[in-house]
Amino acid sequence: MAAPDRRGWPLELGPADIEALAGAVAARLAAFEAGRAEAPTTDMEGLGPLLAAAAAPPPEAGRPLEDLLDLVMAGAAKGFDTGGPGFMAYVPSGGIVSSAVAEMLALGLNRYTGIAAAAPVLAGIEAGVIDWCAGLFGLPGPSRGVLVSGGSIANLTATVTARTRRLGDDLAGARLYVSAQGHHSVAKAARVAGLPRDAVRLVPVDRALRMDPDALAAMVAEDRRAGLRPFMAVGTCGTTNTGALDPLPEIAAICRGAGLWLHVDAAYGGFFRLTERGRARTGGVEAADSITLDPHKGLLLPYGTGCVLVRDGDALRDAHRMDATYLQDLTDLGGVPDFADHSAELSREFRGLRAWLPLHLHGVAAFRAVLDESLDLAGHVHDALAQVPGLEVPWRPELSAVGFRVRTDAGVADPDAAGARLLARINASRRVFLSSTVIGGRYTLRVCLLVHRTHRDRVDEAVGIIRDAARAELGARAGVG
Numbered sequence: 001m002a003a004p005d006r007r008g009w010p011l012e013l014g015p016a017d018i019e020a021l022a023g024a025v026a027a028r029l030a031a032f033e034a035g036r037a038e039a040p041t042t043d044m045e046g047l048g049p050l051l052a053a054a055a056a057p058p059p060e061a062g063r064p065l066e067d068l069l070d071l072v073m074a075g076a077a078k079g080f081d082t083g084g085p086g087f088m089a090y091v092p093s094g095g096i097v098s099s100a101v102a103e104m105l106a107l108g109l110n111r112y113t114g115i116a117a118a119a120p121v122l123a124g125i126e127a128g129v130i131d132w133c134a135g136l137f138g139l140p141g142p143s144r145g146v147l148v149s150g151g152s153i154a155n156l157t158a159t160v161t162a163r164t165r166r167l168g169d170d171l172a173g174a175r176l177y178v179s180a181q182g183h184h185s186v187a188k189a190a191r192v193a194g195l196p197r198d199a200v201r202l203v204p205v206d207r208a209l210r211m212d213p214d215a216l217a218a219m220v221a222e223d224r225r226a227g228l229r230p231f232m233a234v235g236t237c238g239t240t241n242t243g244a245l246d247p248l249p250e251i252a253a254i255c256r257g258a259g260l261w262l263h264v265d266a267a268y269g270g271f272f273r274l275t276e277r278g279r280a281r282t283g284g285v286e287a288a289d290s291i292t293l294d295p296h297k298g299l300l301l302p303y304g305t306g307c308v309l310v311r312d313g314d315a316l317r318d319a320h321r322m323d324a325t326y327l328q329d330l331t332d333l334g335g336v337p338d339f340a341d342h343s344a345e346l347s348r349e350f351r352g353l354r355a356w357l358p359l360h361l362h363g364v365a366a367f368r369a370v371l372d373e374s375l376d377l378a379g380h381v382h383d384a385l386a387q388v389p390g391l392e393v394p395w396r397p398e399l400s401a402v403g404f405r406v407r408t409d410a411g412v413a414d415p416d417a418a419g420a421r422l423l424a425r426i427n428a429s430r431r432v433f434l435s436s437t438v439i440g441g442r443y444t445l446r447v448c449l450l451v452h453r454t455h456r457d458r459v460d461e462a463v464g465i466i467r468d469a470a471r472a473e474l475g476a477r478a479g480v481g
Ligand SMILES: Cc1ncc(COP(=O)(O)O)c(C=O)c1O
Pocket: 091, 149, 150, 151, 152, 153, 183, 185, 236, 238, 239, 240, 265, 266, 267, 268, 294, 306
């Protein structure tokens, strides 16, 4: 149903206005979703007029809704769609529509969930999602968690908690360990948490790009001998580059022995735990003192949903709780946590609904199926690319990311430069969108599968595009498979 061409909608909308407004948006969303499969994976043309229109200040009197939606939808078609079926770059965010609809309701209700007493049942909905997440990793009852805006803030929240528990107010000589393949948000968290740059020590990785636990143990011992204060190690459950899984049981044993806080960054890999294969491969996460999850990755939710879990819930609370006289009327409900006491936010949006509604509406099996499919597709991509002359696929994927590169014996003078040209050719297809990284000093392309709209047909098409691009770039010289 198209909204009537009205200007200056009142701020206080009546039922018919609400339905017209939401209906017009829903119609646009439905059309966008229907067109996603055939839309180009990237489009940067004609940005100028759209950027100018986007920058226009709001008018004194309102403008027609359809004009505004026209601009938004034209804008949404630019750049790259990180939830489209051809998007296999970075770590995708599928963005299921049921979650967006839940979010509309959550924002429409606009209930305050920082303090449970303000909306006990809605806060309870959010707490239920967090408890379910904690249960996936076998965290005990006293654990607590909070939904935050993403993995970076989850890593920050965990770092602040570990810092408070293990270092108190004296940060001198603090040392935090993360593998050289860890996500940069860990170092950023350390910086924002007030630690100096040299507090972060990068632990070398093995050939499979997993943290070398012997190197970790040696670095911790060396730092202790030097009078420094190792306090935290971060293991990664699914590195961004290749989905490598750090050896968490070994790392946990080292942390126990040395009194370090073990944080596991499971932003990418955590929800693979829902699958049988993922559960088998991610053993050891349950030993963590704190865990980062990113529902806007592995649970396919729209951007803006991260999660941090802390085994000792009091540690999370002690690190974040402050008293304020102007909040003295708000009573502690007991049972339902006050999220404002467990994170840096006081006012916060009601993030629980965007996770709770899809989980209950579709059921957990629907999410498990997508993650299983992503694992299958990644294995298929690995095997298919291993057959492409001139390319090598050095790491069998443990999750859904596959790294590949131009072989040094592919017959080109500069294999890394050829890799960069290969990426440009592939992305120029506008049917598949990949990204690159550098691993062990080598330019490496990545395929990362984590969108529920991506299936075998698009993956086969992507492999064909990569094969054709490799043939065009490397030519007949790339005779080696
Ligand atoms: C392993 C890992 N940790 C943390 C992050 C940061 O998460 P966010 O982008 O949600 O802040 C990412 C993002 O890709 C990641 O892959």
